[in-house]
Amino acid sequence: xxxxxxxxIEFQQSVQKxxxxxxxxxxxxxxxxxxxxxxxxNHMDADDVAQQVWIKVWNKLDGFKMESEFSTWLxxxxxxxxxxxxxxxxxxxxxxxxxxxxxxxxxxxxxDHPKSTQIQIALDHAVKQLPEKQRFVFMLRYFEALxxxxxxxxxxxxxxxxxxxYHQAIKKMEQILKQD
Amino acid sequence: MEMENSEKDISLKEDKALVxxxxxxxxxxxxxxxxxxxxxxxxxxxxxxxIKAIGQxxxxxxxxxxxxxIAVAASIxxxxxxxxxxxxxxxxxxxTVEYVKVEDIPSEEIENYxxxxxxxxxxxxxxxxxxxxxxxxxxxxxxxSNKDTNKRE
Numbered sequence: 119x120x121x122x123x124x125x126x127i128e129f130q131q132s133v134q135k136x137x138x139x140x141x142x143x144x145x146x147x148x149x150x151x152x153x154x155x156x157x158x159x160n161h162m163d164a165d166d167v168a169q170q171v172w173i174k175v176w177n178k179l180d181g182f183k184m185e186s187e188f189s190t191w192l193x194x195x196x197x198x199x200x201x202x203x204x205x206x207x208x209x210x211x212x213x214x215x216x217x218x219x220x221x222x223x224x225x226x227x228x229x230d231h232p233k234s235t236q237i238q239i240a241l242d243h244a245v246k247q248l249p250e251k252q253r254f255v256f257m258l259r260y261f262e263a264l265x266x267x268x269x270x271x272x273x274x275x276x277x278x279x280x281x282x283x284y285h286q287a288i289k290k291m292e293q294i295l296k297q298d
Numbered sequence: 299m300e301m302e303n304s305e306k307d308i309s310l311k312e313d314k315a316l317v318x319x320x321x322x323x324x325x326x327x328x329x330x331x332x333x334x335x336x337x338x339x340x341x342x343x344x345x346x347x348x349i350k351a352i353g354q355x356x357x358x359x360x361x362x363x364x365x366x367x368i369a370v371a372a373s374i375x376x377x378x379x380x381x382x383x384x385x386x387x388x389x390x391x392x393x394t395v396e397y398v399k400v401e402d403i404p405s406e407e408i409e410n411y412x413x414x415x416x417x418x419x420x421x422x423x424x425x426x427x428x429x430x431x432x433x434x435x436x437x438x439x440x441x442x443s444n445k446d447t448n449k450r451e
Contacts, residue, residue: 156330237321240321260314263310292320295321
């Protein structure tokens with residue numbers, strides 16, 4: 119099985135780019151989608167953003183210099199696209215606050231999450247209250263189990279900054295939990 | 299899905315434990331599962347849409363590459379052609395002005411022009427006469443008034 123680097127080189131050197139691209143897509147598609155979904159908490163939006171990410175990958179892969187791992191570069195694109203999407207949404211409407219409220223209510227009634235318990239509802243609510251960057255860092259660290267160096271490369275910050283973000287996220291969730 | 303390098307990261311367990319102290323490990327796992335409720339068919343479908351979108355984008359680029367050059371060349375030719383025609387037209391117009399003399403204009407044409415503009419010519423003349431008359435009146439009044447003052451002195 120070819121590794122990412124070999125596939126990237128193959129993509130950059132060959133005329134028939136679909137082959138290596140599809141392999142990279144198949145390999146990372148789910149992780150990219152789930153990370154975006156955890157951030158947006160909406161299937162349709164996550165699907166749209168994920169597709170945008172992969173189209174961007176296709177367009178920019180020829181210029182990728184392999185200074186970092188492919189997956190780091192890929193998650194960086196996903197991070198930027200997700201933040202852009204959130205900012206665009208916030209600019210367009212004040213829908214977020216309403217949606218958050220509705221989602222929280224849905225979670226409370228258990229319509230969207232059949233297996234929801236009180237603690238799960240609280241977790242869901244706390245995660246949604248986090249600022250985008252803290253949320254992204256928290257998701258990558260806890261659910262993707264990435265090391266701080268990689269998260270720093272993805273988010274374009276220092277390792278110290280990322281560590282601070284993670285701990286601030288936990289602190290904030292603790293506060294929210296106490297309020298609830 | 300955990301990364302292979304996660305095992306090397308010693309602090310990861312500690313970091314995870316901080317969150318698990320707030321929320322139970324089960325609820326965190328459940329949260330993750332709720333976000334990952336997409337089936338295999340969805341990813342195949344998403345793959346197909348991505349490949350399709352890329353194909354469409356490629357087709358657009360090919361069309362632009364193929365016809366874009368032609369369009370650019372055509373617009374450059376059009377600019378050259380119109381500027382050439384404009385220069386030629388302006389050359390012709392200056393040429394006619396240079397070579398036309400009053401003697402060369404046939405008398406019939408002059409007569410026609412005069413007849414057509416007779417009324418305008420008359421109006422011009424009448425205004426000229428009126429203005430001259432006014433000027434004459436003003437000067438005579440001035441002369442007379444000067445004479446009167448001289449007499450008084």
